[in-house]
Amino acid sequence: MIYLDNSATTRPFDSVIKAVSENMADNFGNASSLHGLGVGAENVIKDAKKTILTALGADGEIIFTSGATESSNTVLFGVPKAHKHDGNRIVSTSFEHPSVENPLKKLEEAGYEVVRVKPPKRDESQDFEQRIIDAVDGSTVMVSVMWVNNETGFITDMSRVYAGVKRKNPKTVVHCDAVQGFRKLPSKQLKADLISLSAHKIHGTKGIGALYAGRGIRFIPLLYGGGQQKDLRSGTEPVDLIAGFAEAVRSYPDCGEKYAALSDRLISKLSELENIGINSYHNSKNILNFSVRGVRSEIMLHHLEEREIYVSSGSACSKGKTSGVPAEFGVPDRDADCAIRVSFSPFTEESDIDALVRGISDGIKRFRR
Numbered sequence: 001m002i003y004l005d006n007s008a009t010t011r012p013f014d015s016v017i018k019a020v021s022e023n024m025a026d027n028f029g030n031a032s033s034l035h036g037l038g039v040g041a042e043n044v045i046k047d048a049k050k051t052i053l054t055a056l057g058a059d060g061e062i063i064f065t066s067g068a069t070e071s072s073n074t075v076l077f078g079v080p081k082a083h084k085h086d087g088n089r090i091v092s093t094s095f096e097h098p099s100v101e102n103p104l105k106k107l108e109e110a111g112y113e114v115v116r117v118k119p120p121k122r123d124e125s126q127d128f129e130q131r132i133i134d135a136v137d138g139s140t141v142m143v144s145v146m147w148v149n150n151e152t153g154f155i156t157d158m159s160r161v162y163a164g165v166k167r168k169n170p171k172t173v174v175h176c177d178a179v180q181g182f183r184k185l186p187s188k189q190l191k192a193d194l195i196s197l198s199a200h201k202i203h204g205t206k207g208i209g210a211l212y213a214g215r216g217i218r219f220i221p222l223l224y225g226g227g228q229q230k231d232l233r234s235g236t237e238p239v240d241l242i243a244g245f246a247e248a249v250r251s252y253p254d255c256g257e258k259y260a261a262l263s264d265r266l267i268s269k270l271s272e273l274e275n276i277g278i279n280s281y282h283n284s285k286n287i288l289n290f291s292v293r294g295v296r297s298e299i300m301l302h303h304l305e306e307r308e309i310y311v312s313s314g315s316a317c318s319k320g321k322t323s324g325v326p327a328e329f330g331v332p333d334r335d336a337d338c339a340i341r342v343s344f345s346p347f348t349e350e351s352d353i354d355a356l357v358r359g360i361s362d363g364i365k366r367f368r369r
């Protein structure tokens with residue numbers, strides 16, 4: 001099997017499976033219990049928080065959630081509620097993941113003004129980060145911008161966004177959906193007051209995510225209950241999944257050079273085929289979106305699947321629905337219909353790329369009209 005759909009989800013590392021199962025067996029206590037088993041569970045959580053903070057190179061609070069969708073919903077609804085008097089304008093982008101975009105729509109319905117900044121087109125030298133900063137005014141309560149786009153890999157310079165927003169309005173809270181960049185790009189390029197993370201994109205398990213909150217950053221919690229995690233996220237902590245998350249963070253190797261080499265190889269081999277459009281630009285090298293013109297994505301996807309090569313058409317989260325995100329990046333509709341997204345992992349080999357391109361070449365012969 002050649003799995004090239006790592007932006008949708010990843011195979012858990014063996015060390016993660018081991019950490020999760022060992023914790024299920026040995027550390028099944030409730031972290032709120034006062035006895036030794038509870039203390040054992042609490043220590044696992046404390047260690048995991050330290051691991052994630054170290055990986056982020058930040059200090060502050062880590063709140064465990066069920067995934068990035070919950071982390072971002074917590075922020076998008078909780079920040080405006082906690083900062084009612086700071087204004088009703090929210091600045092974001094036109095290419096956010098639905099876990100941010102759909103809460104934004106709800107906020108609009110509730111009367112908030114949402115400004116969605118468009119990305120620069122491939123050949124435009126527009127200063128995208130500056131346009132985000134320019135959209136911030138005295139009544140901007142929150143900025144929510146993703147670090148790496150899940151469909152094209154487009155990278156936003158979050159350090160610039162953060163510095164510029166704070167210069168313009170120090171009260172504006174900056175949130176970042178960092179799901180696709182975390183452990184793939186250097187954390188020193190990431191700066192935000194609140195950061196959404198997900199374990200299953202970095203070879204942890206599904207069902208566990210985190211919200212990083214900088215010191216003193218306030219939001220109203222989404223859930224009320226037993227008051228766990230300093231009342232910020234009630235519910236008994238899933239210690240085993242948390243242990244697996246921390247293990248994934250520790251085990252994810254630095255693949256910067258590997259991903260750049262794989263991406264170069266893929267682009268160069270694709271260029272030998274006719275009528276291929278590369279849709280990604282200014283992208284994280286582990287994600288490449290391209291169009292095989294004349295063959296619809298779904299047809300190509302299933303043709304590759306017959307060879308046990310797994311890729312995605314657009315975003316896995318938008319299954320069944322056409323995503324408007326490629327169009328935001330200037331991809332014409334007819335190319336979007338033929339778009340394939342390939343995403344690498346530390347397991348990806350050059351031979352996988354070669355097999356993929358052979359599969360695409362055969363698919364073109366079979367299906368292109």
Ligand code: PLP
Nearest residue numbers: 067068069097099150179198317
């Ligand atoms: N944000 C981005 C950019 C994603 O790619 C995804 C998952 O596809 C999510 C958020 C949602 O993460 P989770 O599955 O942990 O809720």
